[in-house]
Amino acid sequence: MSDPRIDIIRRLARRPNNPALGRTIQKSRAEDIASAFALLPLAAKKSIWNSIQDQEKAAEVLASIDEQELVEMVEYIGVAKIAMLLSLIEVDDATDIISELPVELQKKILSIMEEDDRTQVEDLLAFPEDSAGGLMHLDVLQCDSQSTCRDAINQLQTTKNVEMAFYLYIENQSQHLVGVISLRALLTHPPSTKLSDIMITDLITVHPEANQEDVAKLVSRYDLLALPVVDHxxxxxxxxxxxxxxxxxxxxxxxxxxLMAGMNEEQDPLNRHVFKAFQQRFTWLLITLIGGIGMAEMIGMFEGSLEANAALAGFIPVILGTGGNVGTQAATIAVRNIATGHLGGRGSFSLLFREARVGSLLGLSFALVLGSYVYFTGSPMLAIAISASIMVTVVSAAILGMLVPLTLNKINIDPAAATGPFVTTGIDLVAILIYFSTCRIIIP
Amino acid sequence: MSDPRIDIIRRLARRPNNPALGRTIQKSRAEDIASAFALLPLAAKKSIWNSIQDQEKAAEVLASIDEQELVEMVEYIGVAKIAMLLSLIEVDDATDIISELPVELQKKILSIMEEDDRTQVEDLLAFPEDSAGGLMHLDVLQCDSQSTCRDAINQLQTTKNVEMAFYLYIENQSQHLVGVISLRALLTHPPSTKLSDIMITDLITVHPEANQEDVAKLVSRYDLLALPVVDHxxxxxxxxxxxxxxxxxxxxxxxxxxLMAGMNEEQDPLNRHVFKAFQQRFTWLLITLIGGIGMAEMIGMFEGSLEANAALAGFIPVILGTGGNVGTQAATIAVRNIATGHLGGRGSFSLLFREARVGSLLGLSFALVLGSYVYFTGSPMLAIAISASIMVTVVSAAILGMLVPLTLNKINIDPAAATGPFVTTGIDLVAILIYFSTCRIIIP
Structure with missing residues (x-):
C-alpha cells in the first residue's frame, strides 16, 4: 500500500546530488514531501529540504512532518530561518510547530519573531493542545448583523486569505456571536438584504476549554465543516x-x-529510541508479570491436586486463554460504545445484560466442546470439573470485561487505558481460582 | 458522557402520550432524534416517530438511524410513506437508506418511486457501498471553462440546493473535468473574468471503484473538503x-x-439478536479453543516432567500471558502503521528490526525479574530454565506478532482480521513448546 508520489521522492533522495530530486520536489505537494521524510536517513532529509525552492511550501512541509523529524530539521535549519518561515504560514499552524519543540528552542524562536505574531502565538500556546482552544484558527470572517449582503461581499474582497472562507459569522453590536451565513446565501440574496434577515441563528458552538473528543463528536454528529469557539x-x-x-x-x-494493547500513543515506530519504547512497554507488562507471579503462587497452593492428577495442568492455557479472549471482546465492545457515545441512560445496563447472555451461551458451548473432549480422552469426573470451570470462567470474563471499562468511564478515567492489563490479569486470577477450586470439589 | 439533548428525548419517549415529547422533538435536530432511537423499546420509537411533524426532518431521521432500527421503522411506516419521504432528501442519502433494507423491500419501494429518482437510485446502487462510487453525491456545481464569473454566479443563483456548495467544478467542451474554483474566488474576481483564467487545475480525483480506505487517506492527507469522482x-x-x-x-x-478482538464490525451491541452475536464470536473463539486442546495434548507429552516437578505448572500462565501481551503489542504497532500508510519501501524491515530489539530488551528484563523470584523461592536450575523460556518466548512473540500482519498485508488480506486469533494461538503453542523443552534440557 505504498504511495508512488511519496516513494519516488524517497528513492531520489537516497542518491546524493540528484538533479531529478529538485524537479520532483517542485511538482510535489507539501504533504507528500512531508510523508517522504519519515524513516529516511538524516542526509536524505537534508537533500530533500535543500531542494525545496518555494519558501511557503517549505514552511508547509515543516507543519506536516512528525515531531521527531521537526526537531531534527529545526536544529539543521537554525532558529533565524525558522522564525522567518513561520511568519509565512497561519498563526495556528505556526503555533502547532512551536508547541512541538523543546522549551528553550520555543523561547529562542519567539524572541526573534515579530511582535504581532509573537503575541498571537503566545495566546494560542496558553490553551492545552488537546482542547478546542488548541485546535482553533484565529482568522475568521466576521460581519456585523446590521450590514447588508453587499457590505459583506465588499468586506470579503478586501480581507486577506482566511482559513475557512465558506462561512461568514455574524455578531451583534455587543460583539456576541448571533448567527452564520454561507457564502452561497450571500450570492443568492439581493445585495441590499440585511444579514440579520437571512442568517442562521441555530448555531452549535464550543468553549475553548472543551476537550478534543467532544469537539470531534459534535463535528461528526452534525456533519459540520467548521465549529466556532466562543468565550463564556x-x-x-x-x-x-x-x-x-x-x-x-x-x-x-x-x-x-x-492503549488497549497497553501502550501509550507515543509508541511511534518512526521513533527510533528503542530504549524509550522498551521503558514505556515494560512498565505495563510488569503489572501482568507480577499478576503472573501471583498466579504461580496460587497454583502452588493446589500443588497437591496437581501431583495427584498432572493432566489438570494441561487445561490451564485453554481456560485462561478463552477467559482472556471473551473478556477482551467484552471490553472492546464497551470501549467502542463509550467512544461512539451510544451509552446514555439505561444503555450501560442493557449492554451488560446482553453481554451476560452472550457470555452464557459461549460458556455453555465451550463447556460442551471441551467437556466432550475430556470425557473421551480422560475421565468423566475431570470432564465435569473442566466443563464447570470453563463455563463459570467465560461468564465471569464477559461480565468483568464489560464492567471494568464501564466503571472506569463513570469515574472519569479513560476506559481504554486500563482495559488491557487489569482486565486480563484480573480475569486470569479469577479463572485460576475457579478452575482449581472446582476441580478440588468435584474430583475426590 | 451521555448527552442531555438525547437523554431528554429518551426519557420523554418512555412515558406514553406525553405532550412534552412533541414540543421537544420540534426543537431537536434530526441527528439527535436519530441517536435517541438507539436501545429504546419499539413503543417508544413509535411515539418519537409520530411526534415528528416536519416531513423533511422525518426523512433525515431515517437517514441517520442504525440499520436494524431502520428496518423496524420501515415495517411500521409502510412502503408508500417511505417512498414519499425518500423523495424529499438527496438521492445519495435515499440510496443509502434503500441499500440497508432487505431485497424484497428495496424492490417494493423502488417500484413506487418516481421514474427519475428510481433511475438515479438504481445507478448508485450499482456501486459497492464501500467504494468511492458508493460514497459520492450526484449533485455537483459544474460550469463550462469558457464561462465568466458573472455566468457562474447567475448559474449558482438559479440552481437548487446542492450538497457541497463551496466549490464550482469546471469542465471543458468535451466535458472533461479541468479545474475547480472556490465560491470565494468567484466573489473576489471581476465579473467578466473567464473561469479558465482563475481555476485551479492541480486537482486530486478518484475513480468510482477506488475503495473507501484510499478515499479516506486522500481526504485526510490533503485536508480536502470534497473529492471529485471521475470516470476513466x-x-x-x-x-x-x-x-x-x-x-x-x-x-x-x-x-x-x-477485528483485533476477533469480532466483525456487525457486532453492534444495539443489535439485540443475542444468538447471532453468539454465533459470530463462537466461530472465532472455537479456533482458539481447538488451539487450547492442542496445548493440552502438548503439555500431556511432558507429563513426566510435571509429575517430577509440579511447580512447573505454576509458570505456564505467566509465560503464556507475557508472550501473548508482547505479541499483541507488536501486532497492534504493525496494524496501526499499515493503516496510517507509514510503511513504504524499507519501512517494514526497519519496523521489524526495531521490534526485535525492543523484544530482546523486554525478554531480558522479564528473565531477570522472574528468574530472581524463582531463584529465591525455588531452585537455581528451575530459575535458569524459566528465565531462558521467558526470554525466548518474548523475543519470538515480538517477531511473530509483527511478522503475521505484515505478511497478511503483503498478500492483500486485511491485517487486522487475522491478527487476533492466529497470533495468540500460534504464540501460545510456540511458548509451551519452548517452555517445556527448555525445562527438560536444563532440569535433569
Missing part, C-alpha cells in the same frame, strides 16, 4: 475546521488501539 | 464530501478494533 460571553474567539478534526479522530482511534 | 475519461460523476469521509474513518477505526 458568547464572543467569537476562533474557528475549528473539519480537517483538523479528522486528525483528532484518527489520533483518538490510534490512541484507543494502542 | 476524466468526466465528473459525482463528489465525495468530507462529512461522509469522517464516517468512513470512524468505521475503519471501529472495524480494526473489533
Amino acid at each position: 460571553s458568547n464572543r467569537l474567539l476562533g474557528l475549528i475546521t473539519v480537517d483538523d478534526v479528522i486528525d483528532v479522530i484518527q489520533d483518538i482511534a490510534n490512541k484507543n488501539m494502542m | 475519461s476524466n468526466r465528473l460523476l459525482g463528489l465525495i464530501t468530507v462529512d461522509d469521509v469522517i464516517d468512513v474513518i470512524q468505521d475503519i477505526a471501529n472495524k480494526n478494533m473489533m
Whole structure:
C-alpha cells in the first residue's frame, strides 16, 4: 500500500546530488514531501529540504512532518530561518510547530519573531493542545448583523486569505456571536438584504476549554465543516475546521488501539529510541508479570491436586486463554460504545445484560466442546470439573470485561487505558481460582 | 458522557402520550432524534416517530438511524410513506437508506418511486457501498471553462440546493473535468473574468471503484473538503464530501478494533439478536479453543516432567500471558502503521528490526525479574530454565506478532482480521513448546 508520489521522492533522495530530486520536489505537494521524510536517513532529509525552492511550501512541509523529524530539521535549519518561515504560514499552524519543540528552542524562536505574531502565538500556546482552544484558527470572517449582503461581499474582497472562507459569522453590536451565513446565501440574496434577515441563528458552538473528543463528536454528529469557539460571553474567539478534526479522530482511534494493547500513543515506530519504547512497554507488562507471579503462587497452593492428577495442568492455557479472549471482546465492545457515545441512560445496563447472555451461551458451548473432549480422552469426573470451570470462567470474563471499562468511564478515567492489563490479569486470577477450586470439589 | 439533548428525548419517549415529547422533538435536530432511537423499546420509537411533524426532518431521521432500527421503522411506516419521504432528501442519502433494507423491500419501494429518482437510485446502487462510487453525491456545481464569473454566479443563483456548495467544478467542451474554483474566488474576481483564467487545475480525483480506505487517506492527507469522482475519461460523476469521509474513518477505526478482538464490525451491541452475536464470536473463539486442546495434548507429552516437578505448572500462565501481551503489542504497532500508510519501501524491515530489539530488551528484563523470584523461592536450575523460556518466548512473540500482519498485508488480506486469533494461538503453542523443552534440557 505504498504511495508512488511519496516513494519516488524517497528513492531520489537516497542518491546524493540528484538533479531529478529538485524537479520532483517542485511538482510535489507539501504533504507528500512531508510523508517522504519519515524513516529516511538524516542526509536524505537534508537533500530533500535543500531542494525545496518555494519558501511557503517549505514552511508547509515543516507543519506536516512528525515531531521527531521537526526537531531534527529545526536544529539543521537554525532558529533565524525558522522564525522567518513561520511568519509565512497561519498563526495556528505556526503555533502547532512551536508547541512541538523543546522549551528553550520555543523561547529562542519567539524572541526573534515579530511582535504581532509573537503575541498571537503566545495566546494560542496558553490553551492545552488537546482542547478546542488548541485546535482553533484565529482568522475568521466576521460581519456585523446590521450590514447588508453587499457590505459583506465588499468586506470579503478586501480581507486577506482566511482559513475557512465558506462561512461568514455574524455578531451583534455587543460583539456576541448571533448567527452564520454561507457564502452561497450571500450570492443568492439581493445585495441590499440585511444579514440579520437571512442568517442562521441555530448555531452549535464550543468553549475553548472543551476537550478534543467532544469537539470531534459534535463535528461528526452534525456533519459540520467548521465549529466556532466562543468565550463564556458568547464572543467569537476562533474557528475549528473539519480537517483538523479528522486528525483528532484518527489520533483518538490510534490512541484507543494502542492503549488497549497497553501502550501509550507515543509508541511511534518512526521513533527510533528503542530504549524509550522498551521503558514505556515494560512498565505495563510488569503489572501482568507480577499478576503472573501471583498466579504461580496460587497454583502452588493446589500443588497437591496437581501431583495427584498432572493432566489438570494441561487445561490451564485453554481456560485462561478463552477467559482472556471473551473478556477482551467484552471490553472492546464497551470501549467502542463509550467512544461512539451510544451509552446514555439505561444503555450501560442493557449492554451488560446482553453481554451476560452472550457470555452464557459461549460458556455453555465451550463447556460442551471441551467437556466432550475430556470425557473421551480422560475421565468423566475431570470432564465435569473442566466443563464447570470453563463455563463459570467465560461468564465471569464477559461480565468483568464489560464492567471494568464501564466503571472506569463513570469515574472519569479513560476506559481504554486500563482495559488491557487489569482486565486480563484480573480475569486470569479469577479463572485460576475457579478452575482449581472446582476441580478440588468435584474430583475426590 | 451521555448527552442531555438525547437523554431528554429518551426519557420523554418512555412515558406514553406525553405532550412534552412533541414540543421537544420540534426543537431537536434530526441527528439527535436519530441517536435517541438507539436501545429504546419499539413503543417508544413509535411515539418519537409520530411526534415528528416536519416531513423533511422525518426523512433525515431515517437517514441517520442504525440499520436494524431502520428496518423496524420501515415495517411500521409502510412502503408508500417511505417512498414519499425518500423523495424529499438527496438521492445519495435515499440510496443509502434503500441499500440497508432487505431485497424484497428495496424492490417494493423502488417500484413506487418516481421514474427519475428510481433511475438515479438504481445507478448508485450499482456501486459497492464501500467504494468511492458508493460514497459520492450526484449533485455537483459544474460550469463550462469558457464561462465568466458573472455566468457562474447567475448559474449558482438559479440552481437548487446542492450538497457541497463551496466549490464550482469546471469542465471543458468535451466535458472533461479541468479545474475547480472556490465560491470565494468567484466573489473576489471581476465579473467578466473567464473561469479558465482563475481555476485551479492541480486537482486530486478518484475513480468510482477506488475503495473507501484510499478515499479516506486522500481526504485526510490533503485536508480536502470534497473529492471529485471521475470516470476513466476524466468526466465528473459525482463528489465525495468530507462529512461522509469522517464516517468512513470512524468505521475503519471501529472495524480494526473489533477485528483485533476477533469480532466483525456487525457486532453492534444495539443489535439485540443475542444468538447471532453468539454465533459470530463462537466461530472465532472455537479456533482458539481447538488451539487450547492442542496445548493440552502438548503439555500431556511432558507429563513426566510435571509429575517430577509440579511447580512447573505454576509458570505456564505467566509465560503464556507475557508472550501473548508482547505479541499483541507488536501486532497492534504493525496494524496501526499499515493503516496510517507509514510503511513504504524499507519501512517494514526497519519496523521489524526495531521490534526485535525492543523484544530482546523486554525478554531480558522479564528473565531477570522472574528468574530472581524463582531463584529465591525455588531452585537455581528451575530459575535458569524459566528465565531462558521467558526470554525466548518474548523475543519470538515480538517477531511473530509483527511478522503475521505484515505478511497478511503483503498478500492483500486485511491485517487486522487475522491478527487476533492466529497470533495468540500460534504464540501460545510456540511458548509451551519452548517452555517445556527448555525445562527438560536444563532440569535433569
